[in-house]
């Protein structure tokens with residue numbers, strides 16, 4: 001099915017092409033770039049020794065063969081873990097068989113695909129991709145760190161020349177958060193970096209088409225959009241872009257097209273691009 005589109009909808013790979021490859025791994029992001037995604041979404045957390053890594057949960061238990069909170073582990077501890085084999089039972093069993101074999105060694109090139117991904121490595125991947133691939137970076141539980149997540153993030157973006165775009169419209173990077181405070185911290189230092197205020201539930205703010213001061217983009221869940229399509233209209237009337245997550249079903253893609261959504265954040269970038277006829 002193809003659609004006569006009113007405008008270009010950006011397709012954002014949520015945690016990479018995370019339906020096909022383990023989320024937040026280099027493998028998932030490479031696949032998303034190959035699939036033609038316009039942008040990549042990632043969650044960032046600080047390790048105990050101050051590195052920004054791309055991990056969604058507070059703990060590594062679900063997505064690796066290790067245990068513990070990211071904030072209590074050092075980068076070297078995380079680098080020893082496998083973030084890929086949890087995705088399938090066979091792969092998990094194969095991993096355990098291999099690590100119990102004292103002669104077995106992982107080839108570095110295989111290892112990198114599924115080891116913990118630093119934000120720095122993801123920025124390198126994007127800058128080496130040979131085309132414009134945008135990055136939507138979500139700060140996770142930033143209040144716990146009293147500004148350190150944002151500080152490290154902006155220092156890293158500065159190294160890549162991405163912290164102070166001429167204008168929000170030109171920036172290939174945007175910062176997302178459920179925390180308005182986190183977005184204020186970013187804007188205080190880098191006022192031209194675009195920011196996205198994420199919402200999981202309907203709120204009076206969204207109902208009225210309002211966002212925290214200075215934030216240009218609304219990031220409602222697909223459930224809010226399904227239940228309250230009029231909120232999208234109000235947000236757009238107030239001059240805001242609307243980026244919706246996590247949109248995996250064809251009928252939800254169609255709804256986003258109908259409503260004039262600006263970006264679709266999905267675990268299945270290739271399927272969404274197909275649906276959009278691209």
Ligand code: G3P
Pocket residue numbers: 014041043056138198219245265
């Ligand atoms: O893109 C926004 C979305 O990722 C927020 O939810 O839990 O997947 O980080 P979560």
Ligand code: CA
Pocket residue numbers: 041042043138
């Ligand atoms: Ca996220």
